[in-house]
Amino acid sequence: MVDINKYLESQLALAKLRSECKSKKDGVSLKSRTAADHISKRQVKKFAKVSQKEKVDQKSKLPQLELNKSDLKTEPAVSASIAENSDDDEDYVPSEDEDETIHLCPLKVSSRAKESVQKIIDDGDTSFYNERIKTWRHNLAMACAGDNKVEPLSADIRYILNGNEDPEENHELQNGYLVPNYIWKQLYKFQRTGVKWLWELHQVQSGGLLGDEMGLGKTIQIIAFLTGLSKTNSGSWDGLGPSIIVAPATVIYQWVSHFHYWCPHLRVAVLHHTGSHSGNHNKLVRDIYASHGILLLTYAGIVKYHKEIMARKWHYLILDEGHKIRNPDTQVSKLIKKIQTPHKLIITGSPLQNSLQELWSLFDFMKPGLLGTYNTFMIHFAQPITQGGYANATEMQEATALEIAKALKNIITPYMLRRSKTEVQDHIKLPEKNEQVLFCALTVEQKDLYLGYLMGSTVRSILDKENKYGDPLRARVLVALTTLRKICNHPDLYLYEAQEDCEQVDADKFGHWKRSGKMSVVNSLLKIWQKQGHRALIFTQSRAMLCILEQYLQNQKYKYLKMDGSVSVGQRQNLIRTFNEKPEYLVFLATTRVGGLGVNLTGADRVIIYDPDWNPATDDQAKERAWRIGQARNVTVYRLLSAGTIEEKIYQRQIFKHFLSNKILLDPNQKNVLSTSTLQGLFSLEEPNFEGDTETASLFKHTKINVSNSKNTKDKTHSRNDLHLKKLEAMKKMAKAISKKISQDSVEYKNNVEVKDPRIEYKRKQDILRDPPVIETPEINLVDDKETNVPFEHVLSELDIINMHIKKDYEETLIKNVLKNTNPEEKEIDDDIEPSDTSHININESSKVVTSSYNDNSKQVCNKNINNIKKGHKRKHTSLMDEKVENLVTVKKVKKKVHKSEIQSGSDDDYVLSKLFAKAAVKNALQHDVVVGLAEKEKRHRMKEEAEKKAKDAVRALKFSST
Numbered sequence: 016m017v018d019i020n021k022y023l024e025s026q027l028a029l030a031k032l033r034s035e036c037k038s039k040k041d042g043v044s045l046k047s048r049t050a051a052d053h054i055s056k057r058q059v060k061k062f063a064k065v066s067q068k069e070k071v072d073q074k075s076k077l078p079q080l081e082l083n084k085s086d087l088k089t090e091p092a093v094s095a096s097i098a099e100n101s102d103d104d105e106d107y108v109p110s111e112d113e114d115e116t117i118h119l120c121p122l123k124v125s126s127r128a129k130e131s132v133q134k135i136i137d138d139g140d141t142s143f144y145n146e147r148i149k150t151w152r153h154n155l156a157m158a159c160a161g162d163n164k165v166e167p168l169s170a171d172i173r174y175i176l177n178g179n180e181d182p183e184e185n186h187e188l189q190n191g192y193l194v195p196n197y198i199w200k201q202l203y204k205f206q207r208t209g210v211k212w213l214w215e216l217h218q219v220q221s222g223g224l225l226g227d228e229m230g231l232g233k234t235i236q237i238i239a240f241l242t243g244l245s246k247t248n249s250g251s252w253d254g255l256g257p258s259i260i261v262a263p264a265t266v267i268y269q270w271v272s273h274f275h276y277w278c279p280h281l282r283v284a285v286l287h288h289t290g291s292h293s294g295n296h297n298k299l300v301r302d303i304y305a306s307h308g309i310l311l312l313t314y315a316g317i318v319k320y321h322k323e324i325m326a327r328k329w330h331y332l333i334l335d336e337g338h339k340i341r342n343p344d345t346q347v348s349k350l351i352k353k354i355q356t357p358h359k360l361i362i363t364g365s366p367l368q369n370s371l372q373e374l375w376s377l378f379d380f381m382k383p384g385l386l387g388t389y390n391t392f393m394i395h396f397a398q399p400i401t402q403g404g405y406a407n408a409t410e411m412q413e414a415t416a417l418e419i420a421k422a423l424k425n426i427i428t429p430y431m432l433r434r435s436k437t438e439v440q441d442h443i444k445l446p447e448k449n450e451q452v453l454f455c456a457l458t459v460e461q462k463d464l465y466l467g468y469l470m471g472s473t474v475r476s477i478l479d480k481e482n483k484y485g486d487p488l489r490a491r492v493l494v495a496l497t498t499l500r501k502i503c504n505h506p507d508l509y510l511y512e513a514q515e516d517c518e519q520v521d522a523d524k525f526g527h528w529k530r531s532g533k534m535s536v537v538n539s540l541l542k543i544w545q546k547q548g549h550r551a552l553i554f555t556q557s558r559a560m561l562c563i564l565e566q567y568l569q570n571q572k573y574k575y576l577k578m579d580g581s582v583s584v585g586q587r588q589n590l591i592r593t594f595n596e597k598p599e600y601l602v603f604l605a606t607t608r609v610g611g612l613g614v615n616l617t618g619a620d621r622v623i624i625y626d627p628d629w630n631p632a633t634d635d636q637a638k639e640r641a642w643r644i645g646q647a648r649n650v651t652v653y654r655l656l657s658a659g660t661i662e663e664k665i666y667q668r669q670i671f672k673h674f675l676s677n678k679i680l681l682d683p684n685q686k687n688v689l690s691t692s693t694l695q696g697l698f699s700l701e702e703p704n705f706e707g708d709t710e711t712a713s714l715f716k717h718t719k720i721n722v723s724n725s726k727n728t729k730d731k732t733h734s735r736n737d738l739h740l741k742k743l744e745a746m747k748k749m750a751k752a753i754s755k756k757i758s759q760d761s762v763e764y765k766n767n768v769e770v771k772d773p774r775i776e777y778k779r780k781q782d783i784l785r786d787p788p789v790i791e792t793p794e795i796n797l798v799d800d801k802e803t804n805v806p807f808e809h810v811l812s813e814l815d816i817i818n819m820h821i822k823k824d825y826e827e828t829l830i831k832n833v834l835k836n837t838n839p840e841e842k843e844i845d846d847d848i849e850p851s852d853t854s855h856i857n858i859n860e861s862s863k864v865v866t867s868s869y870n871d872n873s874k875q876v877c878n879k880n881i882n883n884i885k886k887g888h889k890r891k892h893t894s895l896m897d898e899k900v901e902n903l904v905t906v907k908k909v910k911k912k913v914h915k916s917e918i919q920s921g922s923d924d925d926y927v928l929s930k931l932f933a934k935a936a937v938k939n940a941l942q943h944d945v946v947v948g949l950a951e952k953e954k955r956h957r958m959k960e961e962a963e964k965k966a967k968d969a970v971r972a973l974k975f976s977s978t
């Protein structure tokens with residue numbers, strides 16, 4: 016006889032298995048798998064194209080970058096050929112082009128960034144230049160005559176208005192070099208040293224690198240020096256001859272405005288299609304050359320106008336952000352090195368970014384031969400120093416690296432002047448800067464998509480040891496990493512790519528901030544900062560992400576300005592000026608590449624680096640836009656990283672590069688920390704360890720920020736917050752226990768009372784087991800929207816938090832159920848809960864009242880809440896819950912009163928962090944400065960002698976190679 020129960024059981028088990036397989040293959044959802052399949056198919060097509068192109072390139076003998084797995088173990092560097100072919104991925108690919116570009120965003124974001132701003136006009140147009148000079152002379156004469164209402168102001172006019180008499184007065188340095196007093200007196204002491212150093216280099220006709228940290232006034236030092244030359248009637252040009260300054264597109268007009276202010280008599284023209292010159296650009300070059308003026312070009316401009324430029328011999332060639340020629344193989348590097356001039360200068364705050372090869376390229380421009388031939392330098396210097404930097408280096412390798420790094424430092428020191436902000440702090444008195452790395456949790460959707468893609472065919476093909484998928488491995492790695500980074504930023508960046516062309520984008524849902532862990536953090540930060548009166552810069556690598564952020568800012572009605580490649584080069588400086596001058600703008604939103612280099616954005620005192628770059632210098636440059644001369648308020652920088660993902664690996668890689676760079680530029684004894692990463696490691700999703708730390712946080716444990724223990728913290732806020740957290744945890748545990756009990760009770764109860772049919776009963780049991788009551792983690796958001804006069808911090812008791820922020824009224828239902836289904840024998844519900852911080856709920860069947868071991872106050876609140884629930888009273892916020900507005904505080908109308916003490920940056924930051932931790936949006940925070948500046952002086956004497964010998968050999972080899 017067939018046992019009907021057994022049959023049903025097996026059928027149910029089968030059905031369950033099928034449905035599980037269908038919905039969650041390999042632990043990811045169907046949606047995730049479908050998206051990964053779509054994307055992988057497209058990517059395969061792309062690889063085929065790249066592979067084809069590489070074959071063609073090989074045939075035509077174009078410069079090739081070698082591809083092998085060991086390369087990728089250390090860095091997934093990018094080849095130009097790949098960049099050209101991966102249109103969709105160009106956001107994350109280094110590029111020189113900062114000119115107009117298209118948006119890759121499906122949203123139509125109305126651009127409020129296009130403010131009507133006045134354009135800076137260069138001296139390309141001769142009549143305009145003559146007019147400007149006339150006005151300046153007139154104003155100067157008026158100022159000398161005592162009129163103090165002249166406009167526009169230049170440095171010399173201001174000097175007169177400040178009570179000085181003679182604008183022509185000069186300060187004389189050695190060998191008759193003259194610098195006008197109106198500039199000299201304005202320079203900080205270290206800047207004067209810079210001008211003297213430039214003059215020394217000039218006299219021996221040597222090139223040099225001015226490498227002061229970002230924001231210390233390199234531009235002013237160069238302008239002061241050139242002004243001095245123009246006043247010193249000596250040399251082959253009898254003063255200053257025609258000169259070229261090459262600069263990133265975003266800052267060429269910044270140069271114009273600085274020249275007009277500091278050195279109004281010089282003619283400064285922009286050779287770019289946005290410049291004021293009309294007619295033939297050859298004529299402009301001729302005019303500027305004849306008038307001993309300054310010609311400003313972008314790096315792309317060098318390629319465009321190289322024939323006109325190379326046809327002449329120039330007095331000075333200055334490369335602003337000269338690290339742009341760090342790759343010796345690019346066309347622009349090669350062309351720049353061919354321009355005829357005896358005086359070459361590089362200005363950059365990031366002279367060494369990725370590898371020592373870059374240093375070689377910079378010196379090859381400004382001091383050819385100093386570092387020998389490329390091959391000799393790489394073998395005798397770059398390789399041993401890099402090797403010694405890895406965590407798995409032998410003691411011998413470390414000692415050798417140390418000595419060679421010292422030798423290299425000695426060689427380059429005379430031609431490189433670099434001062435850090437710390438060194439000159441006594442002069443410039445910069446406010447404090449606090450820099451933190453926030454490890455943000457992925458949302459459930461992001462995690463699902465991330466894992467789905469990791470299991471997809473693109474990643475499988477990369478990790479396949481036999482590599483049966485064929486070349487190009489590098490292209491596949493790059494594309495896969497880029498895809499993962501998109502998921503980390505926002506799921507829609509990935510899903511949009513995965514969908515079919517004909518599918519419509521739902522503009523309401525697309526890019527919603529709640530679907531991205533990092534955007535949720537941005538949302539909290541901006542709310543808090545707006546209340547605290549801070550203003551923020553937000554940098555992201557990708558234009559599509561910029562678009563999503565812009566849409567978010569518009570939805571939230573924040574005032575912002577936006578700058579990316581689509582903003583005309585001629586308008587960028589004005590946009591920056593508008594932001595600095597108008598405090599009503601809360602946010603300046605920019606792509607790291609366009610807005611992160613060379614510009615002054617001191618209007619902001621908060622910076623968010625939304626996504627990390629492989630190259631730490633890119634992020635460093637961006638964050639320094641706010642923390643520079645001219646900044647009066649303390650600056651806080653947050654780098655956002657998705658915990659456990661590729662972004663953590665990028666950050667670790669950044670730290671390694673910092674060590675490498677510091678070894679040469681600062682301290683050869685820099686300690687190494689990281690091992691080389693593997694492909695396997697890049698394509699994984701790390702879970703936090705047993706202590707809840709992310710991989711990086713556990714590596715740099717000593718720099719971890721413990722909000723509750725932080726010294727500067729406002730004690731009250733923290734202890735209160737700590738209390739909330741503990742109680743929240745306790746409440747969560749309690750909720751779990753109650754829920755468990757309810758399901759048990761209800762099963763038992765129904766078993767006894769209702770159920771007759773064994774098949775129905777079995778099915779019901781299975782359903783409960785398959786779909787246990789969902790324990791919603793109470794999501795909290797401590798930031799309020801509405802206003803009352805109740806102090807913000809005092810409003811939220813722990814019960815309020817639970818009651819206010821739970822989803823779908825879970826807790827209310829839960830308590831109601833408990834009241835209905837209490838078990839007299841069950842006293843202590845949860846053994847895990849510690850007596851000190853918990854509410855051991857005793858359930859009294861007869862009275863059906865929940866009592867707890869809270870203090871009286873809490874008890875009252877609790878009872879009041881329960882009574883309210885019983886009476887069917889709902890809090891005001893429930894109406895919003897009904898509208899399914901999750902994550903928003905809707906409870907009480909609260910006005911955040913900003914305490915004076917909170918205005919101090921330190922406590923502000925701690926306050927902000929405590930909020931972020933409380934919401935569990937941030938898993939860990941590290942003090943970035945400490946991580947990077949970790950320079951334990953580990954002297955390794957044992958092998959010193961041998962290492963020194965190797966270093967001497969290296970220097971000898973280098974000298975030999977350059978003769």
Ligand SMILES: Nc1ncnc2c1ncn2[C@@H]1O[C@H](COP(=O)(O)OP(=O)(O)OP(=O)(O)O)[C@@H](O)[C@H]1O
Nearest residue numbers: 201202203229230231232233234235364613615644
């Ligand atoms: N001596 C000075 N007097 C007044 N302002 C100064 C002085 N030196 C620098 N500044 C101001 O400091 C800011 C930073 O200067 P600048 O842009 O030249 O820095 P930088 O070193 O070139 O930075 P970056 O490497 O980021 O390009 C500018 O706003 C500049 O006007």
